[in-house]
Amino acid sequence: MNIITIEHIAKIYQVGTEEVHALADVSLKIDKGEYVAIMGPSGSGKSTLMNILGCLDTPTKGIYNFNDVNVSQMNDNELAKIRNKEIGFVFQTFNLLARSDALHNVELPLIYAGVPSYDRKERAKEALAHVGLADRMHHRPNELSGGQRQRVAIARALVTKPSIILADEPTGNLDTKTGEDIMALFNEIYEQGNTIILVTHEEYIAEHAERILRIRDGLIEKDEHVKARYIPKKNGESKI
Numbered sequence: 001m002n003i004i005t006i007e008h009i010a011k012i013y014q015v016g017t018e019e020v021h022a023l024a025d026v027s028l029k030i031d032k033g034e035y036v037a038i039m040g041p042s043g044s045g046k047s048t049l050m051n052i053l054g055c056l057d058t059p060t061k062g063i064y065n066f067n068d069v070n071v072s073q074m075n076d077n078e079l080a081k082i083r084n085k086e087i088g089f090v091f092q093t094f095n096l097l098a099r100s101d102a103l104h105n106v107e108l109p110l111i112y113a114g115v116p117s118y119d120r121k122e123r124a125k126e127a128l129a130h131v132g133l134a135d136r137m138h139h140r141p142n143e144l145s146g147g148q149r150q151r152v153a154i155a156r157a158l159v160t161k162p163s164i165i166l167a168d169e170p171t172g173n174l175d176t177k178t179g180e181d182i183m184a185l186f187n188e189i190y191e192q193g194n195t196i197i198l199v200t201h202e203e204y205i206a207e208h209a210e211r212i213l214r215i216r217d218g219l220i221e222k223d224e225h226v227k228a229r230y231i232p233k234k235n236g237e238s239k240i
Contacts, residue, residue: 014153040215
């Protein structure tokens, strides 16, 4: 079942008197339960595509159907509702509130959704336990390592049980070993049936996905379905 269908999407920005064509003509479908990596050099359009997929921006032309709903021409308030209910975001810079503990950071999307206090605390605790941080829920970001902060961000993305997880360079601020631990967690989340869209410029990170979209000059240059070369297993082994 298609969770995302994009037809002839274009995005044009007006910079002074100049038109910048960030996306030229992009069409694609992503099924429920897929693990997709989006790759491309700087200026290729991958960030613009990510923003449109995440309902952070709207296309200049074309149609975007998300869960059979046309979101192409929605206003900011309508897009915000879609984002909060349907999309879990994980960013390179974690985007955590510095003065709030892990539990409150994970609760935030549920607060915006109007979930009662007791329910949201229980769901936030469950999400933190899911990412291995049950014993860190009352720690603030400055009391956590980079990998732990990203795990808090992943718990926050999961807590609303979204339709897709959208991760933008999720290992960009982490060392290689910690980055691999985070990618192992993404693989576990994927194996549980979640749809993951990963934006990265690192080939070895993209190799964790089972489909790679390569973007260049605002177009999909290559769309390849691949068998992930590295799939972390729960016992620490990997399948090559």
